[in-house]
Amino acid sequence: MEYSLQTMTPKEIMPGFSGRMVHGQKMSLVFWEVTAGAEVPSHHHEHEQIMHVLEGRFEFTLDGQTGTYGPGDLVLIPSGVPHSGKALTDCRLLDAFAPVREEYR
């Protein structure tokens, strides 16, 4: 199965967070475009997540610890650990999830 980010249609999952997604059987990749100022409130899920900043500056809080992340940075979010985020600039992010984020399909 082949995909191209250039031809995929993004879905707006939350205000300011539009994602292009590839869902397999065991994992999902989500390529986000995030508008400066957009926030995702604190939440948690069974899915393990790896967050990767491709462009921009993203403030991210994992289990109460806040950091600011830029291109090349990654954060591993274990299953069940609360996290939240805020785009300090327009951002491009990649999130990997295992298992699949079924509610994003």
Added chain:
Amino acid sequence: MEYSLQTMTPKEIMPGFSGRMVHGQKMSLVFWEVTAGAEVPSHHHEHEQIMHVLEGRFEFTLDGQTGTYGPGDLVLIPSGVPHSGKALTDCRLLDAFAPVREEYR
């Protein structure tokens, strides 16, 4: 857990394939730098894989079908399906695997 591609040390897993890796409990991300001409012979594994070209041109064969992929392209490789690849230029690739590629740790 935080990582930065800028400070991670790549591991040469195969000739011409050096990877910076993030391993969780359920998945692995591998950021490859691949030298032009480097090849990975046909192989298969239980891990589901999503291959994403970040830079360069990569020839990839999945279950006997060969294509050429560039920046923004993704290929979903289901569990157990044979695949091989060849770097037509120097490339940067991202592979996501679920479950974890334990042998890459």
